[in-house]
Amino acid sequence: MSHSLHQSLAARGYRLTAARRAILDTLLDSGGHLTADELTDLVRGRSAGIGRMTVYRTLELLCGLGLLRPVYQGTGAAHYVLMHDGHHHHLVCSGCGRVIEFDECALGDLPARIAGRYGFRVEGHLLELYGVCVECS
Amino acid sequence: MSHSLHQSLAARGYRLTAARRAILDTLLDSGGHLTADELTDLVRGRSAGIGRMTVYRTLELLCGLGLLRPVYQGTGAAHYVLMHDGHHHHLVCSGCGRVIEFDECALGDLPARIAGRYGFRVEGHLLELYGVCVECS
């Protein structure tokens, strides 16, 4: 499990450097939902001397491979979420801005229907539900 | 149809100024998928003298009302998409970055199940499918 990201990189011919290893490990341990800066700080706590740009570039690389996804949670910096098993599901509260993850995947045969209709091969997805959480009701 | 946004604002006590009217009309006509800057240019073509910040503030307002949503398409500026009828569906190609909209909504009774489990009232959603389009295969 903690090797899937590393192997995904290696398998595509990308080098597994110390910096990338630290970034990947931090991402996996943190569970996602981090900005680039938050991630940089965490990475540096684990392995000093890693530059902000290396973090940015690694994030960009992972996004290009479909393993990570930037989401815009209102204001400020982009948050990056891991696409565990190719998908990710959010509940976003309009009141307090809180983000809750949930696992239930209700897509059914939609990917197959999309493939049939648009010739589009679906590899992953992000579903965000917007509304109001219990506390904000 | 072209009045739903205007009425949503008016009904909540927001003023329907000339600038907001122009921005709302442009948004509706363009079909969405615009950055703030692209929208500003379009708005100015229709009604000169409208400032960039007015556009930003109107976008922020609409996002707060759940009528619009910022999405992060890779790099650069945020793209804003209209939440027609509270939902929006994307096909995003990892190859060329193209974004295709589709209408099929496959959520079924998920909102009801989420409400039961998390006490979260679902008002809208964004579904993004990632993969490879026909041309990039």
Added chain:
DNA sequence: CTCTGTGCAAAGGATTTGCACTACG
């Protein structure tokens, strides 16, 4: 009339280059 909304300019952040240097494979 009053208070919300607007526009400008300037500040504040986040992200991105350019380039010499390091180290993975």
Added chain:
DNA sequence: CGTAGTGCAAATCCTTTGCACAGAG
């Protein structure tokens, strides 16, 4: 060894404030 990857600093770009003025209700 050669090339992909790194780190720093500076540049660039997007977005947000502060404040005086205009216009909607």
